[in-house]
Structure formats: C-alpha cells, structure tokens
Amino acid sequence: MHEIINLNENLFETDVEKETTRKGVSEGLLLAGQADPRVVVLTADLADSTGVGEFRNKFPERFIDVGVAEQNLVTVASGLASAGKIPFASSYAVFNPGRNWEQIRTTICYNNQPVKIIGSHGGVTVGADGASHQMLEDVALMRVLPRMIVLSPCDAIETKKAIIESAKIESPVYIRTDRDKTPIITSQVTPFEIGKARIFFKPKVGIRADVGIIATGPLLYEALLVAKELSEKGKNVKVLNISTIKPLDRDAILLLAHEAKALVTVENHQIAGGLGSAVAECLATEYPVPIEFIGVHDAFGQSGTPAELIKHYSMTKKDIIQAVNKVVLRKN
Amino acid sequence: MINEDRVTELKKISNEIRKSLISALAEAGSGHTAGALDMADIFTALYFHLLKHNPKDPLWADRDRLVLSNGHICTVQYSAMAHAGYFPVSELKTLRKFGSRLQGHPWREFLPGIETSSGPLGSGLSQAVGMAIAGQIDTGNRRAISSRRPVQKTIYCLMSDGELNEGNTWEAVMLAAKEKLGNLIAIIDKNGIQIDGFTKDIMPTDSIADKFRSFNWYVEEVDGHDIKAFIDLVEKIKTAVASVAPEMRKPVAIIAKTIPSKGVPEWEGKYEWHGKAPTKAEAEMAIKGLK
Numbered sequence: 001m002h003e004i005i006n007l008n009e010n011l012f013e014t015d016v017e018k019e020t021t022r023k024g025v026s027e028g029l030l031l032a033g034q035a036d037p038r039v040v041v042l043t044a045d046l047a048d049s050t051g052v053g054e055f056r057n058k059f060p061e062r063f064i065d066v067g068v069a070e071q072n073l074v075t076v077a078s079g080l081a082s083a084g085k086i087p088f089a090s091s092y093a094v095f096n097p098g099r100n101w102e103q104i105r106t107t108i109c110y111n112n113q114p115v116k117i118i119g120s121h122g123g124v125t126v127g128a129d130g131a132s133h134q135m136l137e138d139v140a141l142m143r144v145l146p147r148m149i150v151l152s153p154c155d156a157i158e159t160k161k162a163i164i165e166s167a168k169i170e171s172p173v174y175i176r177t178d179r180d181k182t183p184i185i186t187s188q189v190t191p192f193e194i195g196k197a198r199i200f201f202k203p204k205v206g207i208r209a210d211v212g213i214i215a216t217g218p219l220l221y222e223a224l225l226v227a228k229e230l231s232e233k234g235k236n237v238k239v240l241n242i243s244t245i246k247p248l249d250r251d252a253i254l255l256l257a258h259e260a261k262a263l264v265t266v267e268n269h270q271i272a273g274g275l276g277s278a279v280a281e282c283l284a285t286e287y288p289v290p291i292e293f294i295g296v297h298d299a300f301g302q303s304g305t306p307a308e309l310i311k312h313y314s315m316t317k318k319d320i321i322q323a324v325n326k327v328v329l330r331k332n
Numbered sequence: 333m334i335n336e337d338r339v340t341e342l343k344k345i346s347n348e349i350r351k352s353l354i355s356a357l358a359e360a361g362s363g364h365t366a367g368a369l370d371m372a373d374i375f376t377a378l379y380f381h382l383l384k385h386n387p388k389d390p391l392w393a394d395r396d397r398l399v400l401s402n403g404h405i406c407t408v409q410y411s412a413m414a415h416a417g418y419f420p421v422s423e424l425k426t427l428r429k430f431g432s433r434l435q436g437h438p439w440r441e442f443l444p445g446i447e448t449s450s451g452p453l454g455s456g457l458s459q460a461v462g463m464a465i466a467g468q469i470d471t472g473n474r475r476a477i478s479s480r481r482p483v484q485k486t487i488y489c490l491m492s493d494g495e496l497n498e499g500n501t502w503e504a505v506m507l508a509a510k511e512k513l514g515n516l517i518a519i520i521d522k523n524g525i526q527i528d529g530f531t532k533d534i535m536p537t538d539s540i541a542d543k544f545r546s547f548n549w550y551v552e553e554v555d556g557h558d559i560k561a562f563i564d565l566v567e568k569i570k571t572a573v574a575s576v577a578p579e580m581r582k583p584v585a586i587i588a589k590t591i592p593s594k595g596v597p598e599w600e601g602k603y604e605w606h607g608k609a610p611t612k613a614e615a616e617m618a619i620k621g622l623k
C-alpha cells in the first residue's frame with residue numbers, strides 16, 4: 001500500500017518555512033480546549049515560553065499557574081484528572097519531567113491518570129541558556145515509565161496534532177518540544193496517529209533502500225536532507241519519522257530493518273535511553289542489524305548557537321552521512 | 333559602621349557593574365536583565381566589602397561562600413567578579429557564547445569562584461545549608477557544647493522571590509532552623525516579579541518575613557539599593573551571632589526590597605525585562621543614563 005503523506009511542498013527549498021513547536025502546542029490546546037470542556041492547562045510560571053499563554057487568554061477559568069513549583073504542577077494535575085479533567089501540564093523538560101519524575105511515576109502513571117506532560121526546550125538547540133536548560137534525558141525518563149506514551153513530534157504542525165490526539169486518549173502522555181523555530185516538514189493533511197511511524201523519504205518505486213534512517217523530532221529535517229543528497233549520488237536511503245517513541249511502531253522498524261539491513265538513528269537527546277536504545281531493544285530480539293547512533297554521547301550541552309551546538313555534538317548532516325557510510329560497511 | 337567615603341566609592345563601583353552587565357547582555361543578545369540590575373548594589377556590597385575572598389585564589393579554603401541560587405541573574409555576578417579582579421572585564425563580552433566560561437547559567441566547572449552551578453530554581457538554599465552544616469562540623473559548633481566558638485566562614489545564599497514557590501526551598505528552610513545555622517545568611521531579592529507577571533498575581537508570597545520567622549529564622553528587611561544600610565545590617569548580624577552560644581543561633585534571612593531593572597528608569601518595575609536582553613541601542617541609552 002502506498003500511503004500519500006503530503007509533506008510540506010517547500011521542504012527542500014532553502015527558504016523552507018520555520019516555526020516554533022510551541023506554536024503547535026498553542027494551536028493544539030486551543031482546538032482541544034474548544035472540542036472538550038474537560039481540557040485544563042497548568043504551567044509553572046512558564047506560560048508564554050512553553051506555548052500555553054493563548055489558552056490562558058481564551059479559557060482563563062480552565063488555566064492554573066502554580067508558580068515555580070514543578071512537583072506541585074504534576075501532582076495537582078493528577079488530582080484534576082482524578083476528578084474528571086484532562087490536564088495538560090507544561091514547563092521546560094528539564095524540570096517537567098526532570099525535577100518531578102517521581103511524582104509523575106506515582107501520582108500519574110501508577111495511579112493511571114490521563115495527565116499530559118508537555119516538556120519544552122528539549123535538546124542542545126536551546127542554545128545560549130546553556131546546559132542546565134538543555135534537556136537531553138527526558139525521553140529516557142519517560143520511556144521507562146509503565147503506561148506513559150512518549151511523543152516527539154518533528155515540527156509545529158505535527159505538535160499540534162500530537163496535542164489534539166493526546167487529549168482524546170485515556171492515558172498519560174509525554175510530549176517533547178523544542179525551543180527555537182524549526183523547519184516545517186509536514187503539512188496540515190499529513191496523516192498522524194499516536195503509535196504509528198511513517199516513511200518520509202524513500203527511493204524510487206522498486207528500488208531497495210541501502211540504509212534506513214530512523215529519526216525523531218526536528219532533527220528529522222537533517223535526516224531528510226541527507227537522504228535527498230545521497231539519493232542524488234545514487235545511494236538509496238529511506239527515512240522513517242518516529243513521532244511516537246513509545247509505544248514504538250515495531251512493524252515499521254522491522255520492515256525497514258529487513259529491507260535496508262543497516263540503520264542510523266537520529267535524535268537530539270542522550271544516546272543512552274533514547275530513540276536509538278528503543279530501536280536497538282526492538283531489533284535485538286527480532287532481527288538484529290548494524291545500527292549507528294546520532295545523538296549526544298554521555299555529555300552535557302553548553303551555551304552557544306543551536307548551529308554551533310549541533311555541530312559540536314556531532315548531529316549535523318555531515319555526521320549523519322558519515323554514520324550512513326559507516327553502517328553500510330558493517331553490513332554482512 | 334561603614335564610613336561615608338567608602339559608601340560613595342561602592343556606589344561608583346555598583347554603577348560600573350551595572351554598565352558592564354548591560355553591555356554584556358546586549359553583546360550576548362539574550363539573557364536576564366531585571367534581576368541582574370536590581371541586585372547590583374548587593375553584589376557590590378558583597379564582593380567589595382563583606383565577602384572574605386581572594387579573586388587571585390578563588391578556591392582559597394577559608395573563603396566565605398556565595399551561592400547564587402537564582403542563577404539566571406548571573407550576569408551581575410560575572411560583572412562583579414570581573415570588576416573585583418577574578419577575570420578581565422573584557423571577557424564579559426563572551427557571555428553566553430560558544431566556548432565561553434560565562435555560560436548562560438553559571439556552570440561551576442567553567443569558572444573558578446562559582447561555588448555551584450545553578451539556573452534551575454529552588455535548589456541553592458539546600459546546597460548552602462549543606463555547606464553551612466559542613467562549616468559547623470569543622471568548627472565544632474555542631475557538638476552539644478556551650479562554649480562560644482566563632483563562626484569561621486559565612487555562607488551567603490542569594491535567592492529570588494520567585495523561587496520561594498519551590499517546595500525544595502522550604503525543605504531547606506526547615507532544616508536550616510533545626511540545625512541552628514548561625515553561619516548561614518540567605519538574601520532574598522524581593523523585586524515582586526517572576527516570568528509570567530508580578531509575584532502578587534502569579535504566586536503571592538507575602539509575608540515573606542512572617543513565613544521565615546514562623547520557621548524559626550532570624551529575619552531582617554532592608555532596602556536592597558541602600559548599600560550602607562545593607563552592609564551595616566550584615567555586620568550587626570554577624571556580631572550578634574558571634575555573641576550567642578551555638579545552640580541559640582538561628583539562620584538569617586535578609587529580605588532585600590528591590591526595584592526590577594534598578595538604574596534604568598525606562599525598564600524599572602517591568603516584569604517584561606525578566607528574560608530579555610537590551611538591543612545595542614537600548615544598552616547605549618541605558619549606559620548614558622548611568623553616568
């Protein structure tokens with residue numbers, strides 16, 4: 001079956017549109033709030049910088065600013081959920097779920113309350129604020145919790161859809177966002193379902209991929225540029241967008257592993273415990289193939305521009321190409 | 333009591349610290365302005381009068397400790413440290429840039445003299461309590477004896493009113509009182525703003541003084557821009573603490589009432605300046621006004 005995915009038509013133009021993922025949070029929350037009066041939004045003194053300020057303006061009676069208190073943020077959200085609300089609790093990922101992890105574990109996951117956690121400022125691309133604000137461990141922290149669904153959308157449009165779909169499911173959900181503007185990869189009509197991964201770049205019909213790139217979040221854009229560049233040089237690459245890191249779309253990953261027999265994973269997160277680990281766990285028991293991991297190798301970030309940091313931590317197009325070349329050599 | 337000539341000198345220094353921090357923020361193009369400017373007078377009093385420290389030997393074992401819990405205002409600390417001789421003032425223009433020792437939020441390993449990395453709010457006081465307990469152990473003040481032992485090092489913890497929202501802060505407040513930490517002075521920047529707005533609207537904390545008192549702290553309030561009053565107060569408190577037996581001592585909270593962005597009338601009192609840096613033109617205007 002060939003699904004039509006309708007990505008942004010300007011995706012490969014140099015002037016590709018850019019938008020903050022928090023804009024997607026903002027639009028998604030307004031729509032979710034309109035559709036369902038049970039939706040409530042909480043923040044910990046970070047309304048505008050995480051994209052929940054518009055919801056506050058539109059639905060003040062369903063908005064709670066708990067002050068700088070992230071442990072209170074999620075435990076109050078749990079209480080709201082237990083009384084029938086659908087709470088979205090938003091702050092920087094370093095604090096939410098970084099600071100309040102045990103509260104999320106016990107009062108949300110263990111209690112099975114459908115609280116949605118929004119963690120913004122994921123990755124080194126936070127930039128000048130430095131390492132203390134660049135969250136590189138959130139996917140690991142959330143992926144390990146029973147019942148937690150982990151979403152890592154690739155752009156503002158997908159973020160909007162992720163918010164809207166999260167509101168509809170009776171489960172705890174974590175949604176990771178970035179800080180800066182990031183390229184618009186998808187379009188309003190690109191299909192999105194929680195739990196489903198999709199191929200965003202593939203060789204011409206009938207041609208087998210030599211390598212599969214599995215990417216999550218805005219770095220997916222770099223992966224797509226790599227695939228395009230390599231395809232022009234006769235190397236065939238398929239790119240799989242993982243917007244749901246948990247539950248992982250095992251079928252899509254296995255299908256790609258069987259076809260390409262070599263994979264590269266790409267994420268703006270620690271290698272340990274992130275997307276790459278999830279993919280490796282899946283393949284190890286079913287169909288092991290060589291994998292190269294693009295991400296942060298057991299280090300903290302630091303101040304700098306997003307571009308400087310992506311380069312310093314070896315997550316650029318060039319690094320992905322190197323990983324592709326390396327993994328091909330490891331095929332047997 | 334500090335003499336007037338010295339106070340005049342300190343006021344000049346705080347003016348220079350303000351100017352340097354404004355240029356550094358403008359050069360960086362991002363950062364936190366309001367809290368940095370409003371704490372310039374207190375940082376001056378600390379680095380140029382009160383602190384026992386040595387800029388040429390930042391890790392000197394007998395130094396007082398200054399913990400900046402609200403790390404986002406670090407530009408004022410960097411500026412004060414530069415003027416005090418820890419590093420060249422010219423280095424301030426590397427603020428927040430790739431490879432700089434002056435990270436967007438202070439990172440202990442990058443810059444000697446930074447006692448702890450901070451930025452995430454509400455954890456500085458607990459670390460200061462840990463340092464103060466270590467001091468009590470080292471001086472013998474923790475043993476149940478009534479001999480009057482001097483407090484050798486003072487641990488200063490600089491905090492913001494916004495971070496009083498954090499539960500962790502109050503966990504530390506309780507422990508400090510239990511441990512009778514007479515060597516701990518917390519200085520709270522009561523500027524009335526946080527990110528989303530005025531503290532009275534986002535999370536009212538008044539009365540801060542009553543709260544600390546009911547947790548068994550010794551509390552004083554001061555005008556955070558009155559360098560003389562602040563220095564006299566700290567010296568009075570230190571003398572008083574030294575004169576009482578260890579088991580009677582209490583941790584000290586100084587609530588410093590400040591005006592956000594103090595020194596630049598156009599920006600004063602506005603929470604919008606919490607996390608915004610001036611443009612180069614705005615910085616030039618502000619610095620002119622500080623002449």
Ligand SMILES: Cc1ncc(C[n+]2csc(CCOP(=O)(O)OP(=O)(O)O)c2C)c(N)n1
Nearest residue numbers: 045367451452453492493494525526527606
């Ligand atoms: C644990 C934590 N949560 C959230 C933040 C984001 N944040 C940075 S400053 C700030 C406002 C806090 O108010 P205050 O320290 O009084 O700010 P100021 O007076 O300097 O404007 C917030 C919420 C943080 N740094 N740490």
Ligand SMILES: [Mg+2]
Nearest residue numbers: 493494523525
């Ligand atoms: Mg404040």
